[in-house]
Amino acid sequence: MELNEMLEVSILLDYYSNLLSERQKEYLLEHFEGDQSLTEIGKKYNITRQAVYDNIKRGIKILRDYEEKIGFYKRDLELLKQLKDLKKDFKIEKLEEIIEKNF
Structure with a gap:
């Protein structure tokens, strides 16, 4: 992910994070603002790296959809x-x- 995309996601999190599921919010905040790797997040929540990745991707799509609509x-x-x-x-x-x- 490019720096511009990371900045965009971080900004959209400021606006719309409370509209995400609690887990998506946690994963996105830890990854983009806490600078944790997918592996680190997976270990913390006892899930696979792929599951973290999938949740983050869905969360980003949701954030962009909210921005498009709102x-x-x-x-x-x-x-x-x-x-x-x-x-x-x-x-x-x-x-x-x-x-x-x-x-």
């Missing part, structure tokens, strides 16, 4: 872009437009 991360990226643009050229009208559009 779009919190995409929304926040757009808001961040708008705020950075506002910072470069602040006008009260632009601020009001951002507030109106997003809230």
